[in-house]
Amino acid sequence: MARFPATRTGLAVGLAVGIGSLWLAVAPAVEAHGDVTPQPVDVSRLPPLGAEWRRSNPYRGNPVAIEIGKSAYNQNCARCHGLEAISGGIAPDLRYLEPGDAGDEWYIERFHHGSARDGKVYMPAFGETLGQEAGWAICAWLETVPAE
Ligand code: HEC
Structure with a gap:
């Protein structure tokens, strides 16, 4: 039976492979259902608009x-x-x-x-x-x- 050598490196490689395949198994399911929590949006390249909500789009065409x-x-x-x-x-x-x-x-x-x-x-x-x-x-x- 093939086993990972009982060294620190062997253990680390084994862990990395294990986590890698776990991620592969989980990723498609996550993608299919989409993100439920709001995903942060980086707006640092846009002019800030302040606290009061606008009623028409200040970024139209930007x-x-x-x-x-x-x-x-x-x-x-x-x-x-x-x-x-x-x-x-x-x-x-x-x-x-x-x-x-x-x-x-x-x-x-x-x-x-x-x-x-x-x-x-x-x-x-x-x-x-x-x-x-x-x-x-x-x-x-x-x-x-x-x-x-
Ligand atoms: C969980 C599902 C869901 C998500 C996520 C969602 N919406 Fe909606 N949205 C709806 C539903 C359902 C309606 C219809 C609401 C109703 O009938 O009162 C709606 C209505 C709207 C309307 C009004 C459309 C109309 O024709 O009256 C706008 C605008 C809108 N959504 C924008 C957005 C934007 C922008 C986002 C992302 C930031 C978003 N929605 C995310 C489900 C969603």
């Missing part, structure tokens, strides 16, 4: 915001609203938000407070965890996704 928003969307929203913002039907398709300020106001309200009715949470609130900079960055990216 290429840095669009890039940050795309990855923030994929990490925090795609599991319900669909990859690349193409909804599979669990949640509304965000490509069809109203354009301009009216859409912005509705969008940021949902992002900030989420959506709950009759004691059931339909969408978690992201305002406290991600902040408005991340919210508006995602909105800026959504506007660049073509609707069919």
